[in-house]
Structures are given as C-alpha cells and as structure tokens.
Amino acid sequence: MPHESSTDRTDMLDKNLLKGDVLEALRASPPAEADLRCMLELAFPADVAEILSELEPEQRLVVLRCLSPENAAEVLALAEEDVQRELLLKLLTKTEISGLLNEMAPDEGADLVAMLPDEKSRQALAGVEPEHAEAIRELASFDPETAGGIMTTEFVTVPPDITIGEALQTLKTSLDQESISNIYVVDAENRLVGVLSVRELLEADPATRVSEEMTRKVVNVHLDEDQENASRMIDHYDFTSLPVVDAEGRLRGVITVDDAMDVLEEEAEEDMALLSGSGVVSVRDPVRRHLRFRLPWLLITLAGGFLAAFLLRFFEPTIERAAALVFFMPVMAGMAGNVGIQSSTVLVRAFATGEMTMRLAFPTLLRQILVGMSAGLLCGALTGLLATALTGEPKIGLAVTVSMTIGITSAASVGTLLPIACVKLRIDPAVASGPFVTTLNDLVGLCIYFTVASILLARIAT
Amino acid sequence: MPHESSTDRTDMLDKNLLKGDVLEALRASPPAEADLRCMLELAFPADVAEILSELEPEQRLVVLRCLSPENAAEVLALAEEDVQRELLLKLLTKTEISGLLNEMAPDEGADLVAMLPDEKSRQALAGVEPEHAEAIRELASFDPETAGGIMTTEFVTVPPDITIGEALQTLKTSLDQESISNIYVVDAENRLVGVLSVRELLEADPATRVSEEMTRKVVNVHLDEDQENASRMIDHYDFTSLPVVDAEGRLRGVITVDDAMDVLEEEAEEDMALLSGSGVVSVRDPVRRHLRFRLPWLLITLAGGFLAAFLLRFFEPTIERAAALVFFMPVMAGMAGNVGIQSSTVLVRAFATGEMTMRLAFPTLLRQILVGMSAGLLCGALTGLLATALTGEPKIGLAVTVSMTIGITSAASVGTLLPIACVKLRIDPAVASGPFVTTLNDLVGLCIYFTVASILLARIAT
Numbered sequence: 022m023p024h025e026s027s028t029d030r031t032d033m034l035d036k037n038l039l040k041g042d043v044l045e046a047l048r049a050s051p052p053a054e055a056d057l058r059c060m061l062e063l064a065f066p067a068d069v070a071e072i073l074s075e076l077e078p079e080q081r082l083v084v085l086r087c088l089s090p091e092n093a094a095e096v097l098a099l100a101e102e103d104v105q106r107e108l109l110l111k112l113l114t115k116t117e118i119s120g121l122l123n124e125m126a127p128d129e130g131a132d133l134v135a136m137l138p139d140e141k142s143r144q145a146l147a148g149v150e151p152e153h154a155e156a157i158r159e160l161a162s163f164d165p166e167t168a169g170g171i172m173t174t175e176f177v178t179v180p181p182d183i184t185i186g187e188a189l190q191t192l193k194t195s196l197d198q199e200s201i202s203n204i205y206v207v208d209a210e211n212r213l214v215g216v217l218s219v220r221e222l223l224e225a226d227p228a229t230r231v232s233e234e235m236t237r238k239v240v241n242v243h244l245d246e247d248q249e250n251a252s253r254m255i256d257h258y259d260f261t262s263l264p265v266v267d268a269e270g271r272l273r274g275v276i277t278v279d280d281a282m283d284v285l286e287e288e289a290e291e292d293m294a295l296l297s298g299s300g301v302v303s304v305r306d307p308v309r310r311h312l313r314f315r316l317p318w319l320l321i322t323l324a325g326g327f328l329a330a331f332l333l334r335f336f337e338p339t340i341e342r343a344a345a346l347v348f349f350m351p352v353m354a355g356m357a358g359n360v361g362i363q364s365s366t367v368l369v370r371a372f373a374t375g376e377m378t379m380r381l382a383f384p385t386l387l388r389q390i391l392v393g394m395s396a397g398l399l400c401g402a403l404t405g406l407l408a409t410a411l412t413g414e415p416k417i418g419l420a421v422t423v424s425m426t427i428g429i430t431s432a433a434s435v436g437t438l439l440p441i442a443c444v445k446l447r448i449d450p451a452v453a454s455g456p457f458v459t460t461l462n463d464l465v466g467l468c469i470y471f472t473v474a475s476i477l478l479a480r481i482a483t
Numbered sequence: 484m485p486h487e488s489s490t491d492r493t494d495m496l497d498k499n500l501l502k503g504d505v506l507e508a509l510r511a512s513p514p515a516e517a518d519l520r521c522m523l524e525l526a527f528p529a530d531v532a533e534i535l536s537e538l539e540p541e542q543r544l545v546v547l548r549c550l551s552p553e554n555a556a557e558v559l560a561l562a563e564e565d566v567q568r569e570l571l572l573k574l575l576t577k578t579e580i581s582g583l584l585n586e587m588a589p590d591e592g593a594d595l596v597a598m599l600p601d602e603k604s605r606q607a608l609a610g611v612e613p614e615h616a617e618a619i620r621e622l623a624s625f626d627p628e629t630a631g632g633i634m635t636t637e638f639v640t641v642p643p644d645i646t647i648g649e650a651l652q653t654l655k656t657s658l659d660q661e662s663i664s665n666i667y668v669v670d671a672e673n674r675l676v677g678v679l680s681v682r683e684l685l686e687a688d689p690a691t692r693v694s695e696e697m698t699r700k701v702v703n704v705h706l707d708e709d710q711e712n713a714s715r716m717i718d719h720y721d722f723t724s725l726p727v728v729d730a731e732g733r734l735r736g737v738i739t740v741d742d743a744m745d746v747l748e749e750e751a752e753e754d755m756a757l758l759s760g761s762g763v764v765s766v767r768d769p770v771r772r773h774l775r776f777r778l779p780w781l782l783i784t785l786a787g788g789f790l791a792a793f794l795l796r797f798f799e800p801t802i803e804r805a806a807a808l809v810f811f812m813p814v815m816a817g818m819a820g821n822v823g824i825q826s827s828t829v830l831v832r833a834f835a836t837g838e839m840t841m842r843l844a845f846p847t848l849l850r851q852i853l854v855g856m857s858a859g860l861l862c863g864a865l866t867g868l869l870a871t872a873l874t875g876e877p878k879i880g881l882a883v884t885v886s887m888t889i890g891i892t893s894a895a896s897v898g899t900l901l902p903i904a905c906v907k908l909r910i911d912p913a914v915a916s917g918p919f920v921t922t923l924n925d926l927v928g929l930c931i932y933f934t935v936a937s938i939l940l941a942r943i944a945t
Contacts, residue, residue, distance in 0.1 A: 354816060399778070
C-alpha cells in the first residue's frame with residue numbers, strides 16, 4: 022500500500038491528460054526527455070503503469086529510464102504482466118534489472134524474478150543487496166497461487182514483553198515497511214502469539230505491556246493456503262492484513278488488503294472468461310492472442326456440432342417423415358444450452374465464494390432439477406402449442422412439449438452435476454463448465470428431442 | 484473496518500464448528516439461551532451474519548436478541564439483504580430497530596433505513612439519538628449506487644494551521660471513527676485542502692504545522708460518482724480510503740477499501756449473472772426465486788426460437804431438396820452463439836474495468852471482425868470437409884464453408900456492437916449482452932446458413 026491516499030501532482034491527476042502529454046513528448050525527435058522526466062515524476066506510478074500498456078516497446082524503455090529508480094521500480098511492479106515480461110526479457114539490461122529489484126518490495130521482486138529464465142534470474146539477483154536478494158529468492162520459491170505467493174515480508178513485529186510505548190517506538194522506526202496497519206507479536210522462535218492494530222496501539226496506556234493489550238488468538242492462514250481463500254477471508258472479516266504462518270506457527274509474511282482485492286478481481290475475471298470461453302484477453306490485444314484463447318473453446322463446440330451431425334443422420338427417417346420437426350430444433354437446442362449455462366454459472370459462483378460445499382450437493386441438485394422441470398414444462402407447453410398451430414399436427418406439438426420438458430430438466434441436471442464433478446476431481450469448475458455445458462446440452466437436447474419424437478410419431482401412427 | 488485483524492475468540496475461529504454449536508443450542512427446548520449468548524459474543528460478527536442466512540426466521544430473532552446491542556448491530560449490518568429485509572419488516576419491533584440503528588455506523592444504518600417504508604423509517608429514526616439520526620437520514624438520501632451511497636461519515640479532520648503533534652492528539656481522541664488511516668485537512672468552510680496518512684503523521688516532526696507536511700492535491704470523487712468507478716479508483720491506486728466531496732469541494736464522506744472491495748465483488752457477480760442470464764441467486768434460494776430470475780431470460784431465448792421456427796418454414800423447399808443441410812444446423816447455431824458471447828464478454832469486462840472507451844469503438848470492432856473471420860474460415864473449412872465426406876455432395880460442403888465463415892464473422896460483429904450500442908444508450912451492457920447475443924446470433928446464423936445454401940444449391944443445380 023502506498024504511503025498516502027493523495028499527492029502533490031497538480032496537473033497530473035487526469036490520466037488522459039497525462040497520456041496525451043507523454044505521447045507528445047515521446048514523439049518529438051529526439052524525445053523531449055527533460056519534459057518527460059518532469060511530468061512522470063509527478064504522476065501516480067499506477068497511472069504511468071497503465072500508460073505503458075499503450076506504448077510501443079521502445080517507448081516503454083524510454084519512459085522507465087526517465088523515472089527515478091524508486092518510481093521506475095514501482096511502475097514496473099504495477100505494469101501488466103505482458104509489459105513486464107517484454108521489458109524483462111527483451112529490453113532491460115541485467116544491471117538495470119538488478120537496480121530495479123533493489124528498489125522493489127520483495128514480493129513484487131519475486132513476481133518478476135519468477136518470469137526470468139533461471140540463468141538470467143541468478144545473474145540479476147547477484148547484483149541485488151544480499152539480504153534483499155535472499156528475501157526475493159524465498160518468496161519466489163512459493164507457488165504464486167498460494168498465500169505464500171501473494172504475501173509481503175515487509176511488516177512490523179514486536180516481542181510480547183515490551184511496553185506499548187516501546188512498541189510505538191518500534192513502529193515509528195519501521196514506517197518504511199509495506200504493511201503497518203497491524204503490529205504482530207512474536208515469541209523468541211518467531212511464532213505468532215498476538216496482534217495489535219495501530220488503533221489499539223494509540224488507544225492503550227503506553228506504560229502497559231504489549232502482552233496485556235494484544236489480541237491473543239490471531240486469524241491466520243498457512244503458506245500453502247489457496248490465494249483465493251486467503252483473499253476471501255480478508256474480504257469476509259474486513260481485515261487490512263492477514264498473517265501467513267508456516268507449519269510450526271512461525272510468522273512468515275502478511276497479505277495486504279490491496280493484494281487481496283487484486284486476487285479477487287483476477288479470479289472473478291478468470292471465472293467469467295472461462296464460462297464464456299473467451300479467455301482473459303484485453304480489447305487491445307492483437308487478433309492472434311484472441312484466437313489463441315478463443316479457438317480451443319470453439320473447437321470444443323465444433324466437435325460437439327460434428328457429433329450432432331453424425332447423430333442426426335440416424336434420425337433421417339424421422340426428419341423425412343416430419344420435416345416440421347426441424348423447425349423446432351433451434352428452440353430445443355437453445356433452451357437446453359441456456360438452462361444448462363444458468364445452472365452451471367450459479368454453481369461456479371457459489372463454489373468460488375465458498376457458499377457451496379459438497380454437503381449441499383444433493384439438495385442443490387434436487388433444487389436445480391425442480392427449476393429445470395418447472396421452466397421446461399412452461400416453455401415446453403408454449404412451444405407445443407405453437408408447434409400444433411404451425412403444423413396442424415397435434416402429435417408434433419405433443420412430441421415438442423414432452424421432449425422439451427425432459428430436455429430442459431436434463432440440461433439443468435448436467436449444468437449442476439458438471440461443476441460438482443469438477444470440484445470432486447479437483448478441477449476448477451469454471452474450466453469445464455462454460456462451452457462444455459452448452460455443447461453437451463445442445464447434443465443431449467437434440468437426442469432427447471428426436472428420440473421422443475420418433476417414439477411418439479411411431480406409436481401414434483400405428 | 485474493524486479495529487483489529489484478529490480476536491480472542493478461542494474456540495470460535497472455526498465457522499463450521501460455531502454453526503453446529505449454534506444450531507444445537509437453538510434446537511434445545513427451550514433454546515439454550517445462556518450457551519448461545521456466550522458463544523455468540525465470542526464469535527466474529529461476520530461469521531454470525533453468515534450463519535443467520537441458514538436459520539429459520541424465528542431463530543434469527545433469537546440469535547439477534549442473545550447478542551449485546553453493539554454486536555447485534557454489527558451482525559445485522561453484515562447480514563445478507565434478504566435476511567435484513569425480513570428482520571426489519573417482519574420480526575424486529577420499532578424500539579429494537581431504533582436501538583440497533585443507534586449502535587450502527589451511519590452508513591450501515593442508512594442502508595437499512597432505505598429498506599423500510601416511509602412511515603416505519605420515520606418512527607424508527609424518532610427513537611435514535613438526534614445527531615446520529617440526522618447523519619443516517621442524510622446518507623439515506625443518496626442514490627445507493629453512487630459514491631454518496633457507499634461512503635461513511637465517520638472520519639477524522641483537522642484544520643491546516645495546527646501542529647503535527649496536535650493532529651496526532653486529535654487522532655487519538657477520534658479512534659472510535661470508522662476510517663482513521665488518513666487524516667483529512669479541511670479549511671473553515673470544510674473544503675478539502677489536504678491529507679495526511681497515519682504513516683506520515685507518525686513520521687513527521689510533531690512541532691511542524693500540518694499545512695507544511697500535508698499532501699495538497701487530494702484524489703477525490705464527487706457525491707454522484709458511480710460506486711463502481713469510485714471503487715476502481717481505490718483498487719487502481721491501492722488507497723485505503725477515498726474522500727467524497729460535494730459541488731463546492733466540501734468534504735462529505737470517505738469510502739473505505741473494505742466497502743470498495745464489496746462493491747467490486749458485487750458488480751463482477753452481477754455482470755456474470757447477466758451474461759449467463761441466471762440472475763444473482765444463491766444455491767440455497769428457493770425454486771421460486773430461481774425461476775423469477777431465470778425465466779425472463781429463457782423467454783427471450785424461447786421467443787428467438789419461435790422466430791427461428793417461422794423463418795425455417797420459408798426454407799422448407801431447400802430443406803426438402805437437401806435434408807443433409809439439417810445435420811449442420813446445430814454446429815452453425817452453436818458456433819455463432821459461442822463466438823458472439825465470447826466477443827460480448829470481452830467487451831462487457833473491458834467497459835466494466837474502464838479499459839474500453841468509445842474512442843476505441845472502431846478499432847475494437849475491426850479487430851473482433853478479424854477474429855471472427857479467421858475463426859470462421861478455419862471452422863467453416865473443417866465443417867465443409869466433413870459435410871462433403873458425410874453427404875458425398877461437394878456443393879453442400881461449399882455451402883457450409885461459405886455460410887459458416889459469414890455467420891461467425893457476423894456473430895463476432897453483433898457480439899461487439901451490442902455492448903457498444905448499450906453503452907451509447909446508457910444501458911448496462913451486461914444486461915443486454917448475455918442471452919440476447921446468443922439468441923440473436925442463433926437466428927442470424929441460421930438465416931445466413933439457409934440463404935447461402937439456397938443460393939448456392941440453385942446456382943450449382945442449373
């Protein structure tokens with residue numbers, strides 16, 4: 022978290038204004054570096070990082086080199102992953118990378134080091150101040166999707182037997198740490214034994230002992246905890262920071278609320294991208310990248326469509342006997358796909374927020390089947406009426422009503438069962454729930470439709 | 484934000500354990516109120532609020548009445564909207580509501596008061612301490628979707644001409660305020676002129692003036708600013724709080740990071756619910772509620788399906804001449820629907836995060852058309868080959884290839900244009916982008932398919 026919620030950046034508060042000015046200075050030949058230096062130092066690093074995405078690779082390098090080392094490090098840490106990767110792998114020199122890592126918080130440095138090939142990361146870390154390099158190395162060793170992967174090692178600790186006044190002094194000499202909203206109390210083995218918020222520290226009598234004022238049972242997570250669960254705890258309890266401990270209960274790091282917020286945003290975006298089969302892409306990404314993320318899902322749909330073509334061949338006699346059945350294929354497939362994606366979206370979100378657990382699997386399935394049956398009966402009856410009116414053949418109307426009710430009920434079941442099965446198999450339910458559910462339900466819906474129609478038409482004909 | 488990131492709630496750290504114990508105590512006859520009182524006081528209000536959702540209405544009342552007034556107020560403030568509504572409208576007495584409002588932060592109180600009918604809210608506020616009631620009334624008057632609707636009025640202000648030491652004293656006497664991470668500096672007219680973080684306050688020489696140490700240009704939002712934009716600013720700049728001002732620049736409130744986090748989660752959930760047509764429903768909601776939210780979207784799909792049935796009647800001659808065309812209807816409709824929802828999801832997310840602006844409308848459309856054309860050519864060619872192999876008729880293969888390429892390209896355009904049009908018309912693009920896009924693209928896809936096939940088959944036949 023930055024040190025202030027505001028700044029002295031008079032004209033630089035408007036992101037778009039800043040962007041225009043930066044572009045103008047870059048386009049001058051040679052680039053107006055003095056102007057750039059001046060406006061970039063006044064701007065928010067978060068805004069400069071955003072502007073970087075819209076620049077040409079070489080322009081990004083010019084901008085970074087115009088910034089003071091601390092600001093350049095902050096901008097690089099806040100930049101988009103693609104931008105970071107290109108700067109690190111293609112544009113910046115090893116010495117420059119070392120210099121930037123030196124200025125960066127260790128958790129930010131660790132994210133960057135993880136992008137470098139082994140050899141290059143070793144060389145870059147060789148140029149970093151040894152203690153700082155060690156902290157970066159340690160953080161880079163944790164799985165980036167876990168609590169260990171998102172925590173910071175910059176926080177304030179005190180022993181339990183000093184006074185509140187002394188603890189306040191410790192805090193005052195630790196104001197350069199990233200996380201200062203809570204002071205963690207640790208014993209001689211660095212085991213977490215208590216916590217004091219800045220609020221409590223300011224409130225308490227300076228002469229009392231920390232151990233008397235501290236809160237003893239501290240909500241904490243293990244290093245291996247999933248990053249989404251840890252972030253949801255921060256959201257649920259409205260914490261500003263959450264301590265991370267190892268198997269021995271030793272305090273290893275702290276997750277801050279701003280990082281938790283980024284994780285939750287990222288996870289929601291990922292779920293949405295998976296459910297729609299679009300991938301986490303930006304509108305500004307090149308066509309190639311859109312295709313790379315979207316084609317796999319389209320090929321699943323395509324395969325499902327091919328299977329549908331094969332299956333429909335078996336129903337050719339039915340289709341030839343009652344061509345009007347074809348008219349209602351789109352409504353059947355559309356409804357089944359739609360109901361299925363509704364159910365699976367509800368399930369995927371409920372699993373993500375922790376509202377859904379395996380204990381609820383059976384009642385949830387039952388409820389979704391009931392929802393499917395009710396919606397199926399209503400929509401099936403309406404479609405059956407229309408089919409009768411349109412074709413003049415009540416048996417086609419009946420076939421449509423019956424098959425649509427069954428098809429929609431089964432679509433709701435598939436949309437519910439697939440995410441549950443994924444969680445059982447430890448697969449992210451969002452991965453296998455979007456285009457899979459639609460495609461599967463299109464197929465199942467059509468099979469049910471033509472099977473029911475074939476049976477009914479054969480029976481009623483005799 | 485609560486005062487600490489942890490607590491002395493020894494056995495109450497496990498939510499599920501707590502829930503089991505609460506249920507057991509409630510089921511005893513008469514309910515074991517002494518046990519309840521004891522365990523609920525030790526639990527986190529956020530956990531108790533979560534448990535409330537799973538209880539019967541009367542049990543909720545028993546739980547609330549077992550809590551101390553402050554804890555009951557916090558639990559009620561954190562409960563789900565449905566639970567709040569039922570407690571307020573059906574279960575709690577007017578005196579109880581007044582008592583709870585008295586203990587609640589004014590912004591939380593305002594959210595509850597907004598749920599009450601005019602008469603009942605007047606009566607409930609009559610029992611609240613006058614100054615507090617006035618704060619609640621004022622906050623309740625703001626649109627709940629704006630910065631004014633989510634801000635708190637509990638923050639710390641100081642004049643610019645006192646010393647840092649005096650400002651620290653002011654902070655120490657204001658520790659009961661909700662937002663204390665930043666101290667706002669206001670002039671005699673209450674206009675925002677600067678800000679000091681607690682970090683800066685502790686760092687600075689106590690003898691200097693606030694006006695020398697404060698940051699002068701403060702990022703702020705207007706009362707009317709959309710809540711999502713305000714929350715995104717907090718996320719973007721990693722702020723812990725964001726000041727809210729009126730048209731005269733007077734400081735009216737502060738948005739805290741925990742509330743911003745809730746807004747962003749809520750908005751992401753809403754977008755996902757709209758894109759899938761499932762509504763913001765919980766897996767635990769009754770069937771009735773699922774139907775209420777899902778049926779409207781299903782009826783849109785149904786209407787689209789009916790229209791498809793009408794249109795297909797016009798193509799009956801083509802279908803009768805080449806029944807094999809029917810085999811490829813599902814793949815055509817499925818692909819068009821899928822590509823459309825991919826494009827619209829990318830657009831809806833980009834608008835939500837502010838990455839997409841109207842200035843980018845044309846290049847974005849162009850890029851999505853290129854994505855559609857590439858995907859369409861590839862998938863169309865594959866399907867055409869399969870169609871030729873399956874039917875032995877190259878002209879059907881050609882018809883499938885051509886129509887699929889055109890259909891998928893048009894689906895990508897529709898999926899891009901619809902969200903852009905919504906934003907132009909000031910409609911939430913997510914509302915009109917989910918089932919609408921799929922249904923529209925199913926229809927357009929089928930029309931293109933049969934039109935192209937009819938033309939090609941007629942030409943090639945002659």
